[in-house]
Amino acid sequence: MLSVAIGNYPHTRLLKERLAGSKNFDFVEVSPITKAFAQMVRQGTYDISEMALVTFLQAKAFGKPLVLIPAAVAARSQEVSLIKLAKNESIRGPADLQGKRIGVRAYSQTTGAWVRGILKESFGIAPEQVHWTTFEDPHVAEYSDPAFATRAKPGSALLDMLRSGDLDAIIVGNDKPADADLADVYPDAEAAGREFTRKHGFVPVNHVLVAKQSVVDAQRDLLLEFWAAVKAAWKDTPSTGSLPIGRAAIEPSVALALNYISAQSMLPRPMTEADIWAGLPAGF
Structure with a gap:
């Protein structure tokens, strides 16, 4: 069995x-x-x-x-996973993320890896040009986060740090919150996802x-x-x-x-x- x-x-x-x-x-x-x-x-x-x-x-x-x-x-589509506070006018689109603080559950999270790849490919933003904050260890114990990623303090929560202003944007998974105070980083995240699929031929x-x-x-x-x-x-x-x-x-x-x-x-x-x-x- x-x-x-x-x-x-x-x-x-x-x-x-x-x-x-x-x-x-x-x-x-x-x-x-x-x-x-x-x-x-x-x-x-x-x-x-x-x-x-x-x-x-x-x-x-x-x-x-x-x-x-x-x-x-x-x-x-991965573009819908990237969210910010709706009132944050310093981020009008993904191109504004260079130098910003982005939180992700784990640096090795697949959604995060997809998002970083898309940011580099479409906007020229390299991973090291963003200040990353992580909350969990990778599943593969032998892997270590890069030096430019910082571990959040114990007890910290991804969404709480966004709301408090300690993060400029966060990457979420299927548990994306439905909240009027939050907004997609992409002006039209759904359209961006469709464009990725048109360009690459897959979701x-x-x-x-x-x-x-x-x-x-x-x-x-x-x-x-x-x-x-x-x-x-x-x-x-x-x-x-x-x-x-x-x-x-x-x-x-x-x-x-x-x-x-x-x-x-x-x-x-x-x-x-x-x-x-x-x-x-x-x-x-």
Whole structure:
């Protein structure tokens, strides 16, 4: 039996429902699912797990025995994650962020890495030209934040520091607050997200699936059974239209994320796409 840690979304709930009667898979509930990422990287707690894309790329670079299963669990436009106080007129758009103070849950957070890559690509703002404040350790213990990132005092909260004026902008995830006092940094964040997709041809991937190398080596038949169920569940869930599945579909997003974090000096060594996909067996 394979232990599986995946969050609850329409497509994953369908997957869990369809495999509920199987003796081959044990779905472990972890809330929030982000807690499973460090457990998987550091202890190999599960056989299969959801994982943030940047966490996987860093883990692979540090030699963790993980294999990328080519299915996006979550993907979204990143521009909507960058918010400020509505009254802050010193920031009229992303180009004004140079030299500003930006808070992010963890420097290695995938959304943050996407945002930094976009800021550099579209506005020429390098990561070191921003004062970063972080609140959590990376999932990959071997990675350390850059020298220009400062850890917030214990007990500090991202949104509280924005409201108090200690931060000029923050990067949030799916828990974006609905508050009239807050505003997107982008004048039209939705349009900016659509422009990214038009330019690059995909919606950026945030979370993927990974398996332990030992599972690939010793229990490939079960992994292929799981993969077939994943493909069927994603296909049968209408809301997964923007989620790439299959190596050819997910590869562009993975490749750009690799380029972004390589440029941000977030890896201990250069990595190629062959390195990323090492261990993936035939049939995927």
